[in-house]
Amino acid sequence: xxxxxxxxxxxxxxxxxxxxxxxxxxxxxxxxxxxxxxxxxxxxxxxxxxxxxxxxxxxxxxxxxxxxxxxxxxxxxxxxxxxxxxxxxx
Numbered sequence: 001x002x003x004x005x006x007x008x009x010x011x012x013x014x015x016x017x018x019x020x021x022x023x024x025x026x027x028x029x030x031x032x033x034x035x036x037x038x039x040x041x042x043x044x045x046x047x048x049x050x051x052x053x054x055x056x057x058x059x060x061x062x063x064x065x066x067x068x069x070x071x072x073x074x075x076x077x078x079x080x081x082x083x084x085x086x087x088x089x090x
Contacts, residue, residue, distance in 0.1 A: 009070070016067045020080060021060045021088040024052065028085045032061055035079045039072050040065040058087065 009016070018036070022028045029045050036043040048061040067073055080089050 011070055012066060012068045014066050015064045016073075017062065017064055018076070019060060019062045019088075019090040020086060021058055021090075022083075022086045024056055024059045025085050028059065029061065031083050031085060032080065035076060036063065036065060038079075039067060039076055042066070 020032050022032070029048070033043060033045050033047075043063060043065055047065075048063045051060045051062075052058070053060075067076075077089050080086050
């Protein structure tokens with residue numbers, strides 16, 4: 001697929017899906033929530049659909065949120081990735 005053919009996201013964007021995969025640790029969900037709330041104040045620790053890995057070591061959090069500007073996505077991803085508990089942001 002050409003990048004010219006890729007769908008364009010119009011901002012602000014309601015219902016943008018963010019998936020964060022990280023260690024199953026008591027600080028993981030509060031950290032992710034704190035970062036995401038900077039960009040969408042409606043996010044709470046109960047906003048996510050969660051999926052735990054088979055061995056219980058990792059947890060994936062999926063949330064739909066409002067993103068006001070494209071640069072917020074870059075900032076949000078960077079802020080999440082600085083924490084060693086976060087393994088992947090999609």
